[in-house]
Amino acid sequence: MAVLTIDMSQLSDDTKKAIAVMVMGDSDQLKAGESAIAIGNALGYGQSVTTGVISAVNREVALTDKTMTLLQTSAAINPGNSGGALLNGKGEVIGMNTVKYSDTSVEGMGYAIPINTALETAKGIIDGTIVAKTDETTAFLGITGGTLDEDTASAYNAPAGIYVSNVASGSAAQRAGLQAGCIITGFNGEDVSTMEDLQKLIQNCAPGDSVTITAQFPDSNGNYTEQTLTTIMGSKADAGDSSQSTQQNGQNNGQGSRNSQGGLGQSNGQ
Structure with missing residues (x-):
């Protein structure tokens, strides 16, 4: 999901009426086996949709200098999908697609940031309690x-x-x-x-x-x-x-x- 800044005056009334806000789900209530739908722009080919299940919740994934607690899903997540929405069977947003496990011996292991975590971070940035850092200052x-x-x-x-x-x-x-x-x-x-x-x-x-x-x-x-x-x-x-x-x-x-x-x-x- 790209972040765009557009002056509201540039949008037609028909466009404004057509825009709908996605419903947020509760990632804390997820259980393994529930349906998962990943939306993104796989390999830059345009909007794509893949389906699977929530394979695990609260999965710790080691990244450089940190670990992240993520949702694991069998829905295919490929380059270009990062930042896209992970939905449940009701169409509610439950996560933000982020990384894929890459190994010749493994298939169907993708990860998403739980939407509750993403919303908490976004709120902190908006109200100033979390200061976003650039690569140069991190x-x-x-x-x-x-x-x-x-x-x-x-x-x-x-x-x-x-x-x-x-x-x-x-x-x-x-x-x-x-x-x-x-x-x-x-x-x-x-x-x-x-x-x-x-x-x-x-x-x-x-x-x-x-x-x-x-x-x-x-x-x-x-x-x-x-x-x-x-x-x-x-x-x-x-x-x-x-x-x-x-x-x-x-x-x-x-x-x-x-x-x-x-x-x-x-x-x-x-």
Whole structure:
């Protein structure tokens, strides 16, 4: 859905009468198995409609420097569909199409932002409680990973924290010395135990800020050694292609972090 600004005087009365506001659904009430209809502009060929079901709700997907809680749908979502509406069987908007799981071994895994989340964000931008940032002003660390909770960490004799599955080339994370397989436990003097914790602290930073990162690094025997690292935060704009590559990698990890954590760095093909 593109955002257009048009002077109302440029619209004819017939056009104004024909415009209808879509009815918003309640994404908090969705259940797996309900009908889903994805509308978009697939591959730029013009309006397209695909159908499927809600495969899962509250699915955590790992992206660069953050995780998102999304709806998973079997309705085909392709390039050009991002930002389009995801509807339920009543025609109500229940989500905003956003990413697709891309892997040769997987079909029918698309994701959408729950409409309740999108509306809350839009309201915050309108009333000024949320300030939209550009790529130039958004701090960028450059990791893909996920929360390694106490139970999973205990099973592998590892510390709880944020398991790093990928580090973007040329990023602040790479300059600091972070590596795939290490576990972040602190950022700028604050303990972090989830990707959400880390994301909030990164949002408080600006490109060019000097930050400290506490991370645990495994040795060949599976023992972990704590290191405190220092780096200069970059921006998403500076990250360029490496950011896109890492974000795609995060999308390809799908439900993401737990699969990576399950083998603590050993690929399980998901």
